[in-house]
Amino acid sequence: MSDEPLLRVSGVSKFYGSRIGCQDVSFELWPGEVLAIVGESGSGKTTLLNCISTRLMPTAGTVSYRMRDGQFRDLYRMGEAERRFLMRTDWGFVHQNPADGLRMSVSAGANVGERLMAVGERHYGNIRETAADWLGRVEITEDRIDDQPRSFSGGMRQRLQIARNLVTGPRLVFMDEPTGGLDVSVQARLLDLLRGLVNDLGLAVVVVTHDLAVARLLSHRMMVMKDGKVVETGLTDRVLDDPRAPYTQLLVSSILQV
């Protein structure tokens, strides 16, 4: 791992009127590191994810990102053009519902190829080849390349969404409950695939989940949130095996009882 973090989050808070979305959250994310943000629904984990991925303006705090030139930049001081460019090249965002992250009426090939075209790739053959390659890597057979995602199963759509995000070789990917809404067997296969891709590509990932099993399988480090605040952070194995905060203990024990 590099000796500098990729993402620095400091003092991020988001208030909706007098209601707290998340409060005073700080952390650093290192290249190749997978951080899981866990908590129940309403704990503020999605708000936090949106704040650090520039999808939602925080009320306070800063989020800075180490660009490819090595310079840290404050994401909320960038121009919109630059920020949008960053989002579609160096970043990825995997939505819980694939329909939110895909163009449902456009073929799988074009869904994967869109980011390439957006950054100026103008050779149809190359775009198609790259798309086919990525479909293969997420276990979608090449003969589905011209089909629209609406004819895909939930698991396939999610894998397509992942391919669409990874095609430009991003360094950082945000995931919002990537296995939510899938059958248990499909979940397991997707998690396996994700773990392989993350390792192979050395991706840094921030994954939001309410499912401690997802956190255990994917993440190196985890952050437990409750009522908008971080109640515990640590290496995933440590937090799950030896939770310190009473809330984490409750969370872990309730899972284990199931």
Add this chain to the structure above:
Amino acid sequence: MYVAVKGGEAAIRNAHRLLADRRRGDRSLPSLTLGQIAEQLALACDRVMAEGSVYDRELAALAIKQARGDLIEAIFLLRAYRTTLPRFGYSEPIDTGAMQVERRVSATYKDLPGGQMLGPTFDYTHRLLDPSLAGDDAPDDPEAREGDGVPAMRVSDILAQEGLIEADGETGGEEIGDLTRTPMEFPMGRDTRLQALARGDEGFLLALGYSTQRGYARSHPFVGEIRIGEVEVEYRMPELGLTVSLGRIRVTECQMVNQFKGSAKAPPQFTRGYGLVFGQSERKAMAVALCDRALRADELGEDKFAPAQDEEFVISHSDNVQATGFVEHLKLPHYVDFQAELDLVRRMRGEHARKQGGDEAMPEAAE
């Protein structure tokens, strides 16, 4: 052949002569006078004035006659005339509180200062065709009584006394939007939006307003008040410091009282939807009020999911002169584009046939 290679000019001339003939119809019948149209088809004139956005009853009557009773065509005629008129300035806001009311009803109060007045309404008529109207029987004179001199206070003012309803909106400075003079931009201010709605197609807005009642952006509307009558139009001449009256116009105003809303800062209050149109048309005024309220979704922090809440959708498609022009332009020749498509389809069919042929033996003499 309507796109004659030659003779387009003569064809157009002849078509217009035929139109003039058909417009006149049976010559043995007397020609309609503008007065007849203005007096006896008054509500048609009102609609043409409202959506044509020119308040001139005789011109509206002329437009209706010229359009053979096609009201959208008549509105178009009036609009094309309006656009050439010089603009001297903008009148003072009309005061509907000082309206000489002919009809005034409220659904929110049983009785109220100034009273409920039904006026010349179709409501409570039984919709039975009346054969007596086929003739020329003079109707009875209407009942009349002296007014009691009590001004008909607006229902919004009654509610406002207790702070129960939101105040009149701010126009955002002295400049008021005018979409016939400045480029339209989204998102637009409420002033421009109301102007667009006032000019909008009655049928389109009616359907959208109706959709809000059926659950596509429900707003719990109550008719606070509908009033129809004449108001004074005044113009302030800044050079002279004088305000002069330009005359009186008849308008219909609808104030809809809607779902209340409160926040941490503001106590709960009813919200409002507003509609105002030239002439007598409460259907249109009510539809505008419903649409106005639905279109305030962003301002009031409501979820947006229904067509009536979508400003770009509603405003971009409410103008019937634009809509009819673009729909009807499809009958203009498009053969150059069609030729391009034809060529492509033939080429693709050729490719398809060749591919098919590759799979199986080519039939001999494929004709």
Add this chain to the structure above:
Amino acid sequence: MTLETEIEDGLASYNFAYLDEQTKRMIRRAILKGIAIPGYQVPFASREMPMPYGWGTGGVQVTASIIGPDDTLKVIDQGADDTTNAVSIRAFFAKVADVETTTRTGEATIIQTRHRIPEEKLTEGQILVYQVPIPEPLRFLEPRETETRKMHALAEYGLMHVKLYEDIARNGHIATTYAYPVKVEGRYVMDPSPTPKFDNPKMHMSDALQLFGAGREKRIYAVPPHTNVVSLDFEDYPFEIQTFEEPCALCGAHGVYLDEVILDDRGGRMFVCSDTDFCEERRAEGHRGHLSGEAMEAAE
């Protein structure tokens, strides 16, 4: 004042070229802005015109704002001077501006067009005014004005290529035949109006000024003379124009855009120049196509 005199007064007071001078100034400002930012759609306060929206109100407003008494106007629709809408617009300007009109491309100072660019090369000093129904090239990919304006501002045009990609994936080639999107001066993606893509190369480095008016959608845009206009494509699926297998049946011209004319109910057809002026001039010069004799007879 009686109604009649009021209307008469109204008619009598129509300004030169119909629009009042204030409106013309507003439109000229929009045109100048459009010229300064080639391919950028400038919003303008489009007026209601005495012809329907969708029938050339944008082009008419642009023409009305730039035309002077010394101009010579040509109006074409589908390449022809004699199509009904072209006749109607030409008659409008002959009436309200009392300008000279012509069908000769070379003689015109202003050419208002719907759906074609004349075959004859335009020259410096000429102005081509396009009637535009939908100025937004991204409209059918993204219906929202607020969003498309942002996409233009940030030059986010990836979606445009997604559309072309889908064409090739589905049909084996780009299936857009008219209103084929172009990139102007390396910056703005622009809709050339529904001209066949055959005409796209004529826009590139043209000597003439090209103005585009969309009345209903209230946009004006421009391509100044000598401006780069490139049709979007892929390196391995380059932009191609339509080609016709046979020459014009009347004048024998090759490499021009042809209309298909159905001759009888047994599938008989001929292909003739869409640009009627071009065809007539060639025939006047003595060029003949293989059906010119018969077609002349049939027309008698």
